[in-house]
Amino acid sequence: MFHHILVPVGLGVGSQAAAQHALNLSRWLGCKVTLVHVLEDAEGSVYETFARMVQGARRQPTVLLVEPYGQTIGAVVAQTVQQTHADLIVIGCHDAAEQTSEVLGPTAQSIVADASVPVQVVPTAALVQRKPWLQRFAVPEVHEI
Secondary structure, rough: OEEEEEEOOOOHHHHHHHHHHHHHHHHHHEEEEEEEEEEEOOOOOOHHHHHHHHHOOOOOEEEEEEEOOOOOOHHHHHHHHHHHHHOOOEEOOOOOHHOOOOOOOOOHHHHHHHHOOOOOOOOOOHHHHHHHHHHHHOEEEEEEO
């Protein structure tokens, strides 16, 4: 049983699918969700994106904005897992997966490589259309959380 899900999120579609999936899981399992974003630049749209991701959530997730201080994103996420005592990481496929054969981008690969807990990868709707066998793993279009 999972008690705390950590979702590393960026500003792309893959992150939105991962956040939606994690919030749905938390609804079913009754667990806590933390969204973590590693600040790479001064990004003004971060706050608006997070507001959209958690809109309508029954249980509001914790949102962390973390400075990398020279570490890789995978190392920052691994450190956050330890600090928050998360027992599952949920990530989305990388946004360019629609054009390439790579499902995981370099950031997701570093998260998986540094992870000390299970990592669940959530496909985006566009990737599912291109690879129909992923349909069974896709997050259904749910607007109420």
